[in-house]
Amino acid sequence: MKPARIILLIVAIVAGGLAAFLVTRGGSAPTTITQTEVIEEAKxxxxxxxxxxxxxxxxxxxxxxxxxxPEGALRSEYVTSSAMPDAPAALTGAVARFEFFPGEPIREAKLVRSEQGYLSAVLSEGMRGVSVNVTPASSAGGFVVPNDHVDVLLTTGSGAAQQSQLILSNVRVLAIGQRLGELGVTGGGENPGAAETTPATFTDATIATLELTPGQAETLVNASTAGQLSLTLRSVVDFNNPVTADASGSKTVRLIRFGKEQAVQAGSVSSDQQAIVNTPVSVTPAAAPQTMPPIDPASVPM
Known part of the structure; x- marks a missing residue:
């Protein structure tokens, strides 16, 4: 083979190898590796x-x-280890004024440190706890539970003369029997300490404890001796409405009839009493005293 052909063949082999190197190595884009640093939020x-x-x-x-x-989700009312490192021991014996669910942060505003009974700890300031006897038939079939709001009706008379009237409106139920709440030991039921998943009812006669103002407490105690009391359950949307005045009037008024005093419930005045109360009294003004006409001295005989 001629030397010129040998040289040409060598040049072709070198050119082909260089082209293959550029295609496989030199033509590929550089690989960029991105590293993401995870910064954990302070807790x-x-x-x-x-x-x-x-x-x-x-x-x-x-x-x-x-x-x-997470520190970004902290609220000032939460109990933290930095503010109260001995909180489990310091809060031992405190009474829960509201229910806590598992995993819910403990807030001191929902606790009261009291050595008194449970009921006095959950009563609002200035309110009174008054208990009355109720039956399932007289209290929404037994479905009334603590923290519900109810109206109280008084039924008097019997037979055709039986009548009912509203004496208290939108009052809070504190307890039914020994049941103070939905959860825990105070929830009653067959499994104390477990959350209830079915509607709670009571089937026997029991005692309902209501949260009342002093005036409402007096009205309820007086009414309990006059007839049968019933509880009517209110909708949850009415709970935050202000307590309205009783539709039929819940205050006791004094009626004086024929010189005798009688205490009656406002709004329960009978027809004959109402007639007496509403009958206008006409007053006849007293006759003016008669006076002698003036005497003319000239007409008097001397």
């Missing part, structure tokens, strides 16, 4: 309910536990 220790805590229950250390909580 704090918040005291939460470990088990359901019913209204009126006293806290124990095994009911609560510390849990990590």
């Amino acid at each position: 704090a220790q918040v005291l939460v309910a470990r088990t359901p805590i019913g209204m009126g229950e006293r806290l124990t250390p095994d009911m609560v536990a510390w849990q990590d909580w």
Whole structure:
């Protein structure tokens, strides 16, 4: 083979190898590796309910536990380990004024540190707890539970003369029997300490404890001796409405008839009494005293 052909063949082989190198290596785009750094958000220790805590229950250390909580989601009313490191022990014996669900942060505003009974701890300031006998038939079939709001009706008379009137409106139920709340030991039921998943009812005659003002308490006690009391359940949308005046008037008024005083409920005045109350009284002005006409001295004989 001629030297010129050998040189040409060598040049062709080198050119082909260089082209293959450029295609396989030199023509590929550079690979970019992006590293993402994960920064964990700062957390704090918040005291939460470990088990359901019913209204009126006293806290124990095994009911609560510390849990990590993002600092960005902290609220000032939460109990934190930095502000109260001995919170489980410090809050032992405090009474829950409202229910706590598992995992819910403990707030001191929902607790009261009281050595008194459960009921006095959950009563609002200035209110009174008054108990009355009720039956399922007289209280929405037994479906009334604590924290419901009810109206109280008084039924008097019998037979055709039986009548009912509203004496209290939109009052809060504190307890039914020994039941103070929906959860925990105070929830009653067959499984104390567990959340209830079915509607709660009572089937036997029991005692309902209502949260009332002093004036309402007096009205209810007086009415309990006059007839049968019934509870009518209100809708939950009415709970936050202000307590309205009783439709038929719940105050006792004094009626004086024929010189005798009688106490009656406003709005329950009978027809003959109403006629007397509404009958206008006409007053005849007293006759003016008669006076002697003036005497003319000239007409008097001398």
